[in-house]
Amino acid sequence: LAGYIPGILMGLSLMIVSGIIAKKRGYPVAPRPTWNEFFSTVWKAVPSLMLIVVIMGGIIAGIFTATEASAIAVIYSFVLAVIIYREVSFSRLPKIILESAVTTSIVLLLIGASMGMSWAMANADLPYLIADGLMAISDNALTILLVINIILLIVGIFMDMTPAVLIFTPIFLPVAMDMGIDPVHFGIIMTFNLAIGICTPPVGSALFVGCSVGGVSIDKVLKPLVPMYIALIAALAVVTYFPQLSLWLPELVLNYTPS
Numbered sequence: 001l002a003g004y005i006p007g008i009l010m011g012l013s014l015m016i017v018s019g020i021i022a023k024k025r026g027y028p029v030a031p032r033p034t035w036n037e038f039f040s041t042v043w044k045a046v047p048s049l050m051l052i053v054v055i056m057g058g059i060i061a062g063i064f065t066a067t068e069a070s071a072i073a074v075i076y077s078f079v080l081a082v083i084i085y086r087e088v089s090f091s092r093l094p095k096i097i098l099e100s101a102v103t104t105s106i107v108l109l110l111i112g113a114s115m116g117m118s119w120a121m122a123n124a125d126l127p128y129l130i131a132d133g134l135m136a137i138s139d140n141a142l143t144i145l146l147v148i149n150i151i152l153l154i155v156g157i158f159m160d161m162t163p164a165v166l167i168f169t170p171i172f173l174p175v176a177m178d179m180g181i182d183p184v185h186f187g188i189i190m191t192f193n194l195a196i197g198i199c200t201p202p203v204g205s206a207l208f209v210g211c212s213v214g215g216v217s218i219d220k221v222l223k224p225l226v227p228m229y230i231a232l233i234a235a236l237a238v239v240t241y242f243p244q245l246s247l248w249l250p251e252l253v254l255n256y257t258p259s
Contacts, residue, residue, distance in 0.1 A: 001249040002184050006192060006239045013231040021227065047084050051076050103212050111160045111205065122167055131171045141179040145240050148172055149193060153233075156197015160205060164194050181243075182258045188246040192239055196232050199225075 033041070054076060055069045064072060081088040088096065134147060152172075155164050169190065176186040198206040201218060211218050239245055243258070250256035 001253055002188050002246045003191065004249055005245045006188050006235075009235050009239060009245065010192070010195075010232065013235040014228055017227045017231045047080055051080075103209055106205075106208050106212060111162070115160075115163055128171065131175055134172075134175055139179075141181060142241065144175065144179050145181065145189070148176070149189065149236065149240060152190060152193035153196060156194045157200050157204075158202070159197070161191075161194040161198055164197070165190065177259070182247060184250060184256070184258070185243040185246045189236075189240050192236050196229070196236065199232075200229070 051073060055073055058064050058072065059066055059069055082090070082093075130151060134144060137147060138144060152164075152168070155168065159167075172190070173183060173186060177183060198204055201207060201222070207218065207221075211221060247256070247258050251258070
């Protein structure tokens with residue numbers, strides 16, 4: 001729940017930048033749909049939109065874990081594509097599976113390299129040196145949050161999200177809590193930072209997957225992505241310094257009490 005509003009803010013920031021770029025470059029605008037077309041499109045999209053309900057409902061209800069949810073999502077998407085929408089035939093499945101395996105192998109190679117980086121950092125006690133340095137820089141929570149954001153953005157560039165969370169959460173969380181920063185809010189900040197990281201090279205797994213699926217080289221998309229990065233960092237700053245964006249829904253729905 002804490003990630004809903006920050007996630008919407010992230011999406012809105014990208015939408016605004018995309019709209020500005022589209023208007024500046026004079027991209028064609030699709031004709032305004034009629035009400036019949038609108039309701040027809042919404043009706044066709046309902047099975048796809050139900051994926052969100054199935055995944056989030058299953059996780060919140062404790063039916064399956066977040067990791068298991070990915071497998072459920074694959075099965076649900078398979079049923080939609082093959083049976084409901086009939087956009088994929090069984091004859092195309094071997095080719096699709098092969099292409100998926102190739103794309104997945106790229107991500108696994110990146111994660112493997114990231115794990116090596118994680119081991120080297122942990123072995124050198126670098127995270128603890130960073131934590132000690134943080135405490136020496138300032139006793140102001142706003143300054144500490146700024147420094148943590150900068151560090152996590154840099155970490156996200158070179159490490160995948162999972163090892164980064166495992167290594168840096170035990171280091172940064174106690175520092176943040178000592179500064180009076182709520183742990184849920186800090187978790188959203190950390191996730192937001194690392195989400196930006198997986199879209200940036202050299203270990204940007206999401207960026208590599210997107211380029212692989214689109215058949216575009218990374219060097220051709222980096223420059224056009226710069227405004228997107230700026231928008232994401234601006235959204236990150238808003239989420240960082242306005243904790244109620246992360247805490248309002250948990251307080252409202254779960255009666256969560258911020259620490």
